Amino acid sequence: MSTLAWTAAVSLAAWLWLLLCQGFFWRTDVRLPTRTDPDDWPSVCVVVPARDEAAVLPESLPSLLAQDYPGRAEIFLVDDGSSDGTGELARELARTRGGLPLTVDSPGEPPAGWTGKLWAVRHGVELARARDPEYLLLTDADIAHAPDSLRELVAAARTGGFDVVSLMARLRVESPWERLVVPAFVYFFAQLYPFRRIGRKGARTAAAAGGCVLLRADTAERARIPDAIRHAVIDDVALARAVKGGGGHIWLGLADRVDSVRPYPRLHDLWRMVSRSAYAQLRHNPLLLLGTVVGLALVYLVPPVALFVGLGAGGAGAALLGGLAWLVMTGTYVPMLRYYGQPLWLAPLLPFTAFLYLLMTVDSAVQHYRGRGAAWKGRTYARPDAVVGEES
Template identity: 85%
Template structure:
């Protein structure tokens, strides 16, 4: 009797997992589709001026592969670049000047803001300094892009045309991350897949509350930035791209986010340790540093991603047909929704059934993020650690 009850419980849990996957498949903004690319472009009669702001801290390793792509932008209007050296110890600023001298192209200004004051993250303090330098040129648009992002020669032109054609205040592209090592193949496509599941791209462009951006490539109207008090209003946000989009959208602005075709991250994450740090540094901030939200997230990840293969295995071992059928179906739906993202990253389809394993890694990374936070080492990046911003009252919740 006890054995039958245990099997029945497994079947019920597998049924709940399958129901969750059917809901995600049909009701979560078709998050699994990867056809959200730049919206229809319309070239303006007069191309607006653009200032590109690049916050950079210890980026000498990646600048030779990224900065020349910005210098070489083929933009019909006036454009220039402001690279903000955020206290680098590896000669980032000097290297940027050398690359500009060697490659020519768009004008480059290198600035340094000094150490961020209390209540500011280093990146947003650097962005603030870059925007302040750019404001003297009175640009109509700002392109906020990271130092590890390489742009195709027409990237800026396409972004501005998309913003003009759709009347968007923010046009953001999620750069295609590097996928070369085994761990990058396992973890990176899932990173974007999970992000799209949380923030379905189709809903971001609509009138609803869903808002997000990808910090590596954000074209922002300068007037909108001033009206939304960016970056001051989000100065301590660790997940600054989502906070920026929410600040714009809550003020009535229009936001678009999609996958990039020719905007690529050149930063390598060859080891699991590198990827672990990338995720764990901000995972608990995404959960608003709330232990109850953490608990719910762990339970949700286990129910949605770990239960299907576990129910399949338990059902086959015990002869419980309902458990293995329901678990197998849930795993099948999960695998099917992951195929498009793997295809976008040009990865083999056999990686799709391994998504539960990758989800388990993300579960551990999330728990580790919380542990590091309570040890006083949370949200650490490039020598800086950001505490929970309890004392600040004007942040848009992440």
């Protein structure tokens, strides 16, 4: 066998392992677990960090105000230094739409060592603790909830005894680039953090989806959230690890009626979304970056290269092995495309999308070393161990 054929064989073996041994990550049937209404509905405080969100707030905030929740619930929207009138708009929406009580407040600029979002979350959690809630719902300002969303989240948490119930909000897929890139984003996330493993007691895998996290208030206090994760750019995964590290029980799955209304119409918009945190996911480690690039190339790029080069050069073995690996890859992507209601002809294009993600990851590292890493809405965050005076 040629070198290309051997490489294609390794890629096929990797895909067979991913198919059967990586928590069945490709399945999309992990939805809210079995739940029954509790006899007494616990109190909930909803914390919404918001920075320059006036464009999406008219779609998202009314869905929270209109929650059909039998217990006591209240919303705290924390305006994180917005320059577009986010706070004023939120107050106006609450005045005209009615619904759950809304408090709008601002904590000022974050101190050194804090990301803006987590500083806003901290302020919102402090405000909420004055109401002594049993649960906190941490949800982003671009997330729209179905009217029974809070009710279903609380019922699931109570029924399953979960400390965290998190839903991966359905992202927008309207522009051509969104259709190509967004389903793959969730697919890659599930591959890295298989949902079934997250919900299994004793499993080390921990992750949450920051757009929708229902968290027991006493669990947050024990895990020192958000203080313990104050510098985390990927705050949802950091939160889940903090909870699970303290023995908490976490559930994460795909949402049915919790949607992100934020548009990413251009490739540039999606590129920024991914690249701002990709290198942080690799802990700013050049060796992890190298391993990721090699891994992505081996798993996603080798199969089509082996197929076409093998066919062109008469290498039947390389073509066969590459074609089989590409077929398995395509098959594992089909459920996610169906979940997002996208045409199945996009499935064979996954290697191209993976190549874009590879470039985004490299760009994330380049921006980091240029001093522009983890930049978002006018702020740039240093790597945690570079923050002067931070506790270890």
